Amino acid sequence: MAIHLGANQYGKAENRVVRIYRDTPRHQIRDLNVSTALRGRFDAAHTTGEQGDVLPTDTQKNTAFAFAKEKGIGAIEEYALTLGERFLAASPAAEGARIEVEEYAWERIEVDGQGHDHSFVRTGGGVRNTIVNVERGKAYVVSGISDLVVLKSTGSGFHGFLKDEYTTLPETDDRILATSLVARWRYEHTDVEWDKAYDRIKALLLEKFATIHSLALQQTLYGMGSAVLEAHPEVAEIRFSAPNKHHFLVDLSPFGVENPGEVFIAADRPYGLIEATVTRDDASDPGSAWHATPGFC
Amino acid sequence: MAIHLGANQYGKAENRVVRIYRDTPRHQIRDLNVSTALRGRFDAAHTTGEQGDVLPTDTQKNTAFAFAKEKGIGAIEEYALTLGERFLAASPAAEGARIEVEEYAWERIEVDGQGHDHSFVRTGGGVRNTIVNVERGKAYVVSGISDLVVLKSTGSGFHGFLKDEYTTLPETDDRILATSLVARWRYEHTDVEWDKAYDRIKALLLEKFATIHSLALQQTLYGMGSAVLEAHPEVAEIRFSAPNKHHFLVDLSPFGVENPGEVFIAADRPYGLIEATVTRDDASDPGSAWHATPGFC
Amino acid sequence: MAIHLGANQYGKAENRVVRIYRDTPRHQIRDLNVSTALRGRFDAAHTTGEQGDVLPTDTQKNTAFAFAKEKGIGAIEEYALTLGERFLAASPAAEGARIEVEEYAWERIEVDGQGHDHSFVRTGGGVRNTIVNVERGKAYVVSGISDLVVLKSTGSGFHGFLKDEYTTLPETDDRILATSLVARWRYEHTDVEWDKAYDRIKALLLEKFATIHSLALQQTLYGMGSAVLEAHPEVAEIRFSAPNKHHFLVDLSPFGVENPGEVFIAADRPYGLIEATVTRDDASDPGSAWHATPGFC
């Protein structure tokens, strides 16, 4: 029996890179959370402690900040691809680089009906992100959104399910459906108008959540994913992780009060957790696109 | 030497009350986090364990949910006042009731350019809240906003400060100013159009944050507070708690790269913490308005 | 009507000061979270932005770190008192300084049955803290513990409570009682063996939680507080904030399974929240001891 190093990865996580564009009085802001990691032939670093092949995580951090100025920050996918290529060039032992970027959205503060030049307020409505894996000669882009909290107050049921001796759930054809959606989609290639694609996919996910009459969260997610694949040939597959944030109808009958779907208690735990992939038959091989990302987002 | 009970309070915290209005196909949603507490002559409950005076926290919870249907939920201030009065009526030993309500905002999901009837997405941009203290014959309302994350990319300096042997901070007349604002304002009375007042005060706070050239976060807060007091005679005082979320300019000179106010690292801890009250000379006595609320929000 | 500045405070929050004592091969570690704030005649800083009286929060931070070496870190109460005095000396406009310190506990890692010289593992069991308020010629010390999670699986009931039309809670004489305790006690003076007092008070709080047959969390807290005041003449008063972390008995009868107090679901929200002060008749005036601390811890 011999012991050896298996899969490995190292990097700097959660660099909070803030870039201000101030070439004109009307500033722009890009507010990122950047995590980088390298993987490859780093056996010596582990087995003997010899660090000659190791580009320090501190250097990775420096590069992330320097590139924000040197290369600028366009779409987060581009910035991540550029960083990934750089790390492979700088680190001969690396076989792959994984760059994850979250972007926080800001709106201009309104003053006299106009957006202010250099003052901003953080918005909600989901956090855009990307995970880019670069290998020598290959690049994979998985982009997505997290923390997209949505709710429909009707148009959702759950019935006809399998029953056993531990089943107590009543069937319903009218309930609240709510989730804090995580969606990630894999692009077929890197020849994409990233910002436009993101905006359209987000809008489509929301629209389908709204308009699909839900027989289960599974069916809603599948419908949302199918719509994205149909409208976006550049998307190979899409994965969802969606907590079913239960809203329980409160029993007001002890107080002589009816409650026809009007008063709910929002519960924390436990919650349903629905995870699914929707893919197309002719999708390309995912390669390392999902490297070190949990199976379902 | 004798030992006795001092100030005390008990209740049910963080009831997640969700109310759907569905009288027409165009639903409305109110999504609240409700905490209630009673205080008063509850000595026996503490000293002997005799609970005859104690309206259980479970009953307080039931009432919060039942009232969401029986009384409905208009402005959160009204709902809180109604709950507070109820608890005093139901609990003879209580001398005061404190009701704290947070409201989470939702927007309609856009479908074909229209807001959907019953599908919603959670928004950011601050959380509205109120703290109501009701005593027999008196009612105090302190309303506010939290988690209002704002940033200005210029128009902020800090110089001319006191120096001692531990001072290393350089003076600056151009820096990022960012905070996650908590503001609470005390109303003089309860004859207020709550929703309209909230909307206007929030807009005014944002506008002043944007337009005041900041010499320090203290001066910005004071200017924001003064503007509210000037425009809103129904507001007696306003308190702020504002972390100075530091954005440090990154030194890119080791890489031969200039950084004229463009690339920053957003730091987590430590952070400055600026707390201030702005009040008017003729403000009414606050009574128990700030009961059990930290000194500065 | 004139507008003016009311109460105010500013400082640097959450300085994570880690001090290693390494004079011998057997190292010691002190791991602190330090927040400092000054209050007083800082009107100009707010109203005109003139900062001549303002000792920057950055300087406060520098001092906290420098004193960790210059003065060393004994009991956190001593360290906080020393910092507070320093800030008043350095800041003529300040009328008071508030220093809050949390300390994270570490144990030596066991190797061959012995605690290792310089390797440590973080422990749980509550976080020690202190809040010190220093004014010119006066000093107030409030020390405490937070995150002390305790549970008793029997020896707790709740019955005989007030009922109204919203009451549905059944009475019980056997339930789980659990809380995540916050306790803060005010010392009468600063001539205290801080570490010894803390250890004894913590042990006494735990012992009383265990041995008091609970008729309500209120009565348990009162008993715990009384015991501290009886045993510690140096303590003037003690305040508690204790969430009643509900553990609900699960109804297993639909599955033909009895559940005599054996299987519970631990709930998150809502939770009861019980807050109380136990004090002695002849306690000294609290002065600013509780400045800017929520009413009940």
Place this chain on the structure above:
Amino acid sequence: MAIHLGANQYGKAENRVVRIYRDTPRHQIRDLNVSTALRGRFDAAHTTGEQGDVLPTDTQKNTAFAFAKEKGIGAIEEYALTLGERFLAASPAAEGARIEVEEYAWERIEVDGQGHDHSFVRTGGGVRNTIVNVERGKAYVVSGISDLVVLKSTGSGFHGFLKDEYTTLPETDDRILATSLVARWRYEHTDVEWDKAYDRIKALLLEKFATIHSLALQQTLYGMGSAVLEAHPEVAEIRFSAPNKHHFLVDLSPFGVENPGEVFIAADRPYGLIEATVTRDDASDPGSAWHATPGFC
């Protein structure tokens, strides 16, 4: 082009199961967080919304609580295996079940030098957990620990690393090394004395962290993992995810104070993140053991 369902999984997450053993006056407590999920041929549930094959997440929850009484809770691995088998039996369409359990540790409160019969205090020092994947005829067990916060105040360096034009990090042969360790190890089979194995592996991980002179966190992790594999033939591989929690030496020279490795600031973000697998040559095929678990813990 056709669209179809890919990998999928659904279940109930974070059931907070608390089990009291009270057959004698000396109670015992098991405090768990249980997440269950099924995967398999659930196409109809997604594509048409037909739920006939779906054992609801609510039923999964009921079973987790009922089994806490019916089967009892021994080692969490056993409890998880039993639940997994049950779900496969109850759900013909399921091809696999994934059961994840965390266990929170409690100690008896000490009263008069003795552990109390039914009063407990939560401890720190890491959270034990297991992930069990059951398929028809196969079962995989990955157990581990999270939140194990460790630090060594010397015996750690970092030098000889690769340099490029973005490198500014100085080499060091004496620094603080600290991490919040996540470790997961895969067992070769289920014929294991679970509690004993866990205790020994945890102790060994701590001991090796303490005694290995660290040339990098990578080398420390590899040494910890090798030691586990050498001592535990029942362990096939072990994976680590370890944030390098930076403690930066504070520059006190502006104040004329030396700082020879004594005063540090503990930083939050960014942090290094080191992930590695240590495995043995003759390890069995992992099958679905790591299903839906992030690549490196």
